[in-house]
Amino acid sequence: MLRPILEAAVDEGIISSSPYRNISKASLRGDEMLYLDRDKLHALADAAGKDSTLILTAGYMRLRWGELRAVRRKRLTLKREVVIEDQLIEPRGHLKPAKLKTNAARRRLPLPDWLCPLLLQQLEDRAPDDFIFVGGGGAPLRDHWVRRHFKKAVHEVGLPGHFRFHDLRHTCAALLISRASASTSSSGGSVTRARAPSSHTGICSRAIRSASPVPSTTFIATDSRPPPPGMRTLCVTPTTQGSSR
Template identity: 35%
Template sequence: MQAKGTPRVSGHVFVMERASGRVYYAKWRDADGQHKRRLGPAWVKPDGKDERGGTRWKAASGTKPPGYLTPRDAQDELTQIKARVAHASAQRQQLGPLFRDAADEWLSHAESVRGIKPSTAVGYRSILEHHLKPEFGARRLGEITRRDIESWRDRQVAVGRRNRVRGRTVKGLSPRNANAVLAAMHGVFKHAVRCEEVTDNPVRDIEPLGTEYDPMRYPVYSPDEVHKLARAAGGQDGAMIVVSAFTGLRRGELIALQWKHIDFGRSTVHVQQSYSKGHLTTPKSKRVRAVPMAPEVAEVLTQLRQRGQLTGPDDLVFLGEGGRYVDGSALRRRYQRAQKAAGLPLHRWHDLRHTFGTLAVDRASERQVQGWMGHADSRTTARYLHHKDRAEDAELLSDAFRVSAPEVVAAAA
């Protein structure tokens, strides 16, 4: 790493009258602010006034006692202090800022310049405060090595493997979460390199851990289970479950849905906004989209519209207290109770969206499903292909593999 230059340190010495006698002090200023230090007893006597009216000092007469300082001694002490401070400052500058300061700067830049969503900022802040700052916060960026990071990550994952309850990591990190934490750390270093605070990003060459994701065991509900769950939830919650499972809308998109986004004539739900952490934003992909409205969805929305109030174009489809937005956390808790009441496997609310993806890909093209779900990357949609019914594909290939002379095959057998 290259130092940006030798930091400038300014200072002076002065004498103060104490009960024990005159004492020399040094005062200096560097990049971290102003500092003051006692140097020792002063062997001085007045030598008139300086241009500001203060006392000018010179060495006292006679033999100087051990440990006492003349004006020249005090100045030499100050010169050594300034040299040490400048050297230490140059080293700190070469190593870059403290990780905690760099992390705060990165997050502030991401919010104010890149315009990340409030929910994304909350996630990043949680990663910084609960994982990265406690371990690396007090260290300078240039002191943190790739080995340090990998060693810490591996320890956290090992703890996570020992502390899994019902498939959930309650202490430490799962491989997937460890990858997310290091992705945030990569962002901190990348921003610091761009700002020329350091020259190296030790996270850049760390390979992500293999995750335990098994596409054949993706947690989804069947259509019958969706209706069973909706009946157990009842009322508006039941309607939200059906709409989520059969349109693929994210929870925040459901909460932000307005009646003007529902086109019964064209059997279409328009996804134009999302609500999360007290903020109304664009959908995750930052693209509006249109989703086909299946008859089951149209039916529950039609019933919901018969509530007799707050059904104007700008009113919310799903109402929270006082006609405001639904509390997402409270909805999740009620959803968990409904799952238990219905005797169904406990899945996340987001798995209702996966339910839509797995059901839709069996009847529509991958490109259609990508558009309906608002995936920016086709690879995300491709995960659902593992659930696609391949019976028609097998029939399609049957002619290609049919032999022209069955008796030859029989003879070979």
Template identity: 30%
Template structure:
């Protein structure tokens, strides 16, 4: 059992609590103004020792800056480069400037809620130089995605502090003022609109057709190699995904880490065969066939080939990735079942496909009600 002792200071009497840690080391905490405060602290220590919840004060003084790098490094080997880049940016631009010097024991739930509100409003402390370079204007309101990601990084680092027994609970968990992400409405093109776009795309027409009729992601499309084409079965083997992170191209497995075989329509046989001409089996299907320096650039730039083609075809602005939604729409309208669409798109489950493209099945509700009405009519007429 610990003891409480009084001692004199220039500001008057104070109290010191002496106690032993679970590993039998003697330590103390001083500065209590009243004996009651000291007694309550000692009682709390004894209870925490008895229940196994004791936190070593020196470990509780560890800062977020000391824990963050280790957490980031553990993520580097598990995440794809583009995903890692996103959380590393969130750490550097938003989490480190605000919380880096803060001991984990000093962070309160209210502090985190305030920070989340400030991030959403664009008034939180950030690394302004990096924020301008990577996010645009530093003091603009942050998107829901940015706020949720930054909060997630802080909460995850504090999870490590809890597991390391530096704090007893995570003050970042249970925050109820995180902004909601609103799913962007999908853009779907008709067969006629896809045709106009492909014609306007010129040398990139086959790329447009494949995106609109197979649903391959941009990185999957531009990572296709001649060896991935099965002309007899009209199939494309999706084995790799090439993603630009900064100035570098990173090649890895597809998004779900699973290879898949995707069919392509008969009318694309000849265009794909022409892309294969004169290239080695390991050559890239698109571009000059060499490594990724010669592949087509993405559609992000305002003056890209894709944006130019959209303008020429008289279509609203969209991205190559939006053609993935068109592929889902055209497949479902042609009668393909959900499981087949899931496999084509590389979704983790059919439930995910239904969730993402629920709006494409609205007509099925009318069919259900019509079928129920017909069944009732037949049953009653008997």
């Protein structure tokens, strides 16, 4: 399904080339990849209750599960960035910090202005070394959070039962490419020019370079919906002490 979509995107000038050009059809995986439009993403966040900011951060920042739960307060910088330097893994039920797989995975991501106030709410009474997103009693998030809480929210909003937390990462890439595509169509510019004003420039660039799937009309709408009420707030410095340099 993705091969003809990407080939059509090449024909329209939305992406420069298709990642399938050197891959035989027989070698392609048959797994379905799911994406959410903005309305469904925010509905999922609402269904997650107190964990809504975690869902929005995953859906708009393209972070992996292990990276997201490893982010500490000191990793939010004065430049409205989040620094990704490590991850938490849970082999055989034992939670432990781990290095990222590659040096390229270490990165600084710009935070959207509307997301900063939501993250600030997570930082109340937190020390610089404390995790931003935690479970009960302030403990680090464990893998069972996905099974108990994320899957419950998935069910409540009517998503397929096999929708994974990792699909939020795919959702981010699809939304960004959808926005770039819409901007290109309306302005007549290139994808590179269309993505420049975005606060997600780095993420969008990576998404396009890695040829993340062009959004399917079944799951993705044009990224034109504004942030929910109350989110158009100027970013306050995320940390008041011990900020990362």
